[in-house]
Amino acid sequence: MAFHYLTNIALDKAREEYIALLQENGFAPKTEVIPVQHSCGRITAKAVYAAICAPHYPASAMDGIAITASQSFGAGETSPVTLEEGDFTIVDTGDPIPEGRDAVVMIEDVVKESSGRVKLFAPAAPWQHIRQIGEDICAGEMILASHCTISPAAIGSMLAGGVLEVEVIRPMLVGLIPTGDEIVAPTANPKAGDIIEFNSSIFSAMLKEWGAESISFPIVPDKKELLAAALAEATEKCDAVVLNAGSSAGREDFSASVIAQQGGVLYHGIAIRPGKPAILGYCGEKPILGVPGYPVSGIIVMEQLMKPLVDAWNCRTRQAPDYAEAILSRPVLSGLKYKEFVRVRMGRVGDKLMATPLNRGSGVVSSFMKADGILEIPQGLEGYEAGSKVSVRLLRPLTELENTLVAIGSHDPLLDELADMLHLADGSTWMSSSHVGSMGGIMAMRRGETHIAGVHLLDEADGSYNTAFIRRYFPKGGVRLVECVGRSQGLMLPKGNPLGISSIGDLTREGLRYVNRQKGSGTRILIDYLCKKQGIDTSKIYGYEREEFTHTSVAAQIVSGTADAGMGIYSAAKLYDLDFLPICMEQYDLLIPDYAWDTPMVRRLIEVLQSEEFKKRISALGGYELHNPGKVRERF
């Protein structure tokens, strides 16, 4: 088998060849025999036949008497037949029919005489009111075909048919080997340079969802002989192995050569992004998959290459995933050489299902958690323009997306609290926020892409908030401005304010490192305005071009010591235990378009905004003033 070093082979071709090669080498499911009671959700290894009939005896279907039908022949209204005590048996529903009897007469149709004899006024048909043997299941009948998933009712049917044990497919056992010198087990106190090893936990959970099991092996340092030993042990114990490389350059080559030594490598390098450096290795019939260290790359490689193997093991044809047509809210560029997997957030706004690309960094694992779908851009395409109709593979059911409140606009930690309260109030309502700044929110609303937008836009002319911008960008109206909170904006500073900063003017000081917010955000507009008003040359502020997208990420840079000051809201400073120099109170409101106003999601949002619980939770964050949240300030 040729060893293709750092190939750029198409995914479909590579996958097909990989599975074919493994199957040629003997890749096939193993089976095990387990008690039927524990078999729910398992897959039959072969057809299951009933051992006994159900019912296994002729049973009375009524309360009454069991008789020999022929003794009742000739009975009529005027010519009753009398049965002696020995000629009938009293039976309850479910009781066995005694030998020699072949009919049941309902107790209502029996006239008892004091002598103990009974009178019948109608003949009984043979086998009337008797549950025949095998009415449910006949011995020898096939209960379940091969490769069927066992349902609760199938468990009942097997037990009724006298089948107590069943041969099922043993779940594929996948060994997970994390590698890398800088990799450490999950901790809340990592040192700088430590990379927290959470990929094994993600992969293990994915495998469980697919119907496989896993063993997580200890972290292997970057030593070839240690990796070789770990791989040998895992291959011995497991049906497949995943080598999860660290993220340093050249790490994958290292894995590839160790795999090649112990078996073979079909391909090293697949034309997908993220996930290119995947290694399609094997040891005999056992897959040895080399997975890139970045979590998003790893997840894509696992779902594109390991899931098909698990499905094959489980004798399941790959279920076609659910796709939905959606409209891209932003352009997406793609490399011609790769098939790209882009995580998107989705939401139904009006009659449009929108898809918004998420952060494409391979290291951003939270983007996979937040993703509602995956946009797959075929190899050879340069991408899609904003407004394109695209087909998105769904990661959440469409009904959930239909009930998701889409918030695009300015960031405030209160949005997360709102999302939580909305979902707590109604488990079928969700909220999805994208932080693109106040102006980004207004633009999204103009395009009909969002239900609400958080805005705090200062009108430089008169120091008023929001209304001037709304009039400018919605000249024909069609939106409502809903009161949310007043919040304290100011300079976040390291604890104790070591540099003694006392005003915005201090930001130009030599050696002071500022961290800014992105252009278009209300906070950026505010600092730009304040500097202009005070005649401060922003090109003199070191780091003024360093942009973060949220208040919390600005605070995070300061607390970690990579910046000395940043503009933001009090609640973010409080969260990070930073000093705070208040500059002004500003109005943070929610803009809601008419097209979303009458949706159940928005109605519920208004209820939550008006609740006492909202006031309580937001006040606890600090730095907020709440008057009449949820009240319509003005209709435009």
Place this chain on the structure above:
Amino acid sequence: MAFHYLTNIALDKAREEYIALLQENGFAPKTEVIPVQHSCGRITAKAVYAAICAPHYPASAMDGIAITASQSFGAGETSPVTLEEGDFTIVDTGDPIPEGRDAVVMIEDVVKESSGRVKLFAPAAPWQHIRQIGEDICAGEMILASHCTISPAAIGSMLAGGVLEVEVIRPMLVGLIPTGDEIVAPTANPKAGDIIEFNSSIFSAMLKEWGAESISFPIVPDKKELLAAALAEATEKCDAVVLNAGSSAGREDFSASVIAQQGGVLYHGIAIRPGKPAILGYCGEKPILGVPGYPVSGIIVMEQLMKPLVDAWNCRTRQAPDYAEAILSRPVLSGLKYKEFVRVRMGRVGDKLMATPLNRGSGVVSSFMKADGILEIPQGLEGYEAGSKVSVRLLRPLTELENTLVAIGSHDPLLDELADMLHLADGSTWMSSSHVGSMGGIMAMRRGETHIAGVHLLDEADGSYNTAFIRRYFPKGGVRLVECVGRSQGLMLPKGNPLGISSIGDLTREGLRYVNRQKGSGTRILIDYLCKKQGIDTSKIYGYEREEFTHTSVAAQIVSGTADAGMGIYSAAKLYDLDFLPICMEQYDLLIPDYAWDTPMVRRLIEVLQSEEFKKRISALGGYELHNPGKVRERF
């Protein structure tokens, strides 16, 4: 709280009041703290916030050197800046940025000098090629809202955010108590009158699928004090209890009074069928559900009353089940007083999605296993006529139904083998058989309701098979007759033929008990024909009106000693180790309509029929002759 004895209350009302009453009494989920690694699929008890930032340190995004950006200012093509050894640090991707540095220059852009110094020909922007702290997740940010199901990526996000343990909803623990004197643990050797206890296993599997756990308690005999003790123990240990009554009359009353003693009973009797005798009891905040003993009734009561409680415990809004519009192939009658739940088999034939009602006996657990959907007939409706368009709640995904070969017609055990081989050949193809006899199959095909029909119809005129009937019922053609097997028909007799039966003429003997097949089946037509030809008066054959629907069920009656003879095929006699008196070889063929001929399912069926494996498996059953199975005999 009033105790309504044997009420007939509407399901929706009863359920709503039941949940409300329990919640008033304090019914609410309990939580537990578990390691994040084991939390996949679990439900968050409250919002989860990040403890640390991810990345938690500024990391190099490239291989290169880390510098202080300001030292590079002014560098250009013709005016390089030189950095001394102490002014830069070599970094790999993922390495931490040393204190005081704030930019990374890619190794490609660095010119190394032998002195150890480096030259830069372009200025570096502050923070270029550096993964900022919190790029993925910021400390204090909400990672997951309350009551969210934890995904693999969410596990990664929590671990990245320094969250090692998470508070989740502890699965509801349901105690299952089977009761009844005649109830026995699952066995392959039950005695007459024993009722095999498989309901606990079904319920336990259903609960697991819904996200709850269960304990199965030992079987409790019908003694009030024993039941009371078992109930007290289960209520103490569990969050809810299911009392599964035996099927004897009056058993439920017994349960109801024990529940009432220890707590209360809201309703006893719900207007549903099956499932009417359900008991909606409680002990404080704990539901005590009395479930009828018949398995189908029990399953319906569990899904209608216990599942909503599990969903409420798990803070899940009930997901709307999938429904599909289907056409009823047979009429269904319903009692006006009840909401009826009718199990149906389904299949897509041509452009019609067909629904065929299954055996409605409450004891027939296999009907629930075979069901593809549930037809819910509202209270107050008398039922539906054949051909009605009805909305069916799906138990299998629609895509599976689209790939199901529908077989309606004559029974032969080879159909089960065919189903198994079809599914083995292609995991996405299924087969569903209904045994309604040859004539039933022809009628279904005329109505466009089946893909294939097994037929073996003797033309009394000339002793030929099938063609005469096909010409009569399909005068315009439109069907193909496909060769299947020749099979040996004869009299199945108890082992050793104790009555010394040697011909059909013996069937009229005094004391001999015959068991027949249903009218319209090919086997019934055969015996009717044979008797007529030999001048045998069938009214003289005892049990001639006792009808079974399959060869195996006829054999089952004989082996169990409730019949002395029955007409059937050799393979059924062999399966039950019966004696067999061959009468004739007959042709069992498959009729396939033109409208189904070109479907992938039928094409695959023909491939299977023509395979060597088919010949091998069918020959092993015994009594078959195989010439050219899969060959089109004639096109009509």
